[in-house]
Amino acid sequence: MTVVCLEALTFGLGRLTRAAARLGEPLRLLTRDPAYYAYELERLPAGALDVVETDTFDTESVAGQLGRTPDLRGLISSTDTWMLVGAELTARFGLPGLDAAVLRLTRDKAAVRDRLFEAGLTRARAAEADSGDPATAALLVKAVGLPAILKDTAGTGSQNVWLVRDERELDAALAEASGRQLKGRLFAEPYFSGPVYSAETLTWAGRTRLLGVSSRLMSPEPHFREEITAFPVAFPQPRRDALEQWLDDVLAAVGYTDRFAHVEFALTTAGPEVVEINPRIGGALVGEGLCRALGVNVYEAMVEAALGSRPGLMDAELPGGPASAFVLGYPAEPGVFTGVDGLDRLPDMPGSPAWYPVKRTGDPVEHLGDSRGYAGIVYAEGETAELATHCAVAAANAVRVRTEPFRVAGATDGAGVIDATGTTGASGTAAAATASQTGQGSGD
16 A cells, blocks of 8 residues: 545545556555445445545554555545644654644634734734633624624534624624534634635645636525535636635745645635635535546545645646536435435436435434535536536425434334434444534535
């Protein structure tokens, strides 16, 4: 084995495996739950990928696996959950990789905001929030004004994000945040009004190439549930050139010198404003859309970067292909996921729509306000991102995600006791699935 993958995003593992094979680099996946990648693994030839089950939350266990990997030359860690562990082990084994301090910075949204402010690339600093301090609300209003965003410095998938438009909403958000288990710290920043996009970039030796921009259509305020994405957005060339220069400056300001980045930004009346910097390729089907729309397997760049080689994608002429769009499939009500209706209609619809499953039958769906709630993705294509979006939305409208209500505590069925949170008492399947979705998922 030469390249090890420490977990992976929900989709893209097949593309990554084929990319490694084309480059002559055997690939090994370390995962705590191989079933999580069932969709991808079922579509790979036997033996194409070496899958090793291990406790990836145990750093020393992962280190032991790396130490036993013959001819280890590179480590790929492309999820938010395992990003910093991957950086630590990359340094420990002397493998090519981005400076761990840079990755720690990008995983701290408040620190990124302050760094960009110091570089003149945003209009405001972050303001740390102490939800237990009665004076916090007044201090935040003074520091960032209203409307504002209150969120977790290390949050993912639009979780633990509150839009506060007045002092009443601010008080309510602080009270709610005090009862949440955050991955980082609570902070506030101004709410930058405008459409939200994601820049898909590749950086090497400090120079950034803009591969394209994805649209990000969200649910109505005050929630920020991701619903529809399309690629590539057709910006006029002068605006695209300006965006590429701005992104080069943004990533340079945080010391980002190499690899993919997925930079979310709002396009305001005063210009673009960073929402967050994700030091990885985009989740959900962003990577798949990149491959199809650009006409190349972009995951080859991921393998080349892991080996310390300049990715060919930095300089390649891109043949292009169909634009893509996808709609996240949420159920109407929380409950236990039981299946999907309408998939039989997709073959007769334009845009070659397809369903990409995320949840398994029996998984609990507790949260519909953020990306933890979607059960799968409807993907479609078109000549432009706009036309692909129309096809994806039409196909998604024909699909219905089904759930059954959670049983009350003490009720039983053939699988065991199910309580009001959807965890199972007999096999633990639903609880394990919840942990898997939280740890890996598309917003990873």
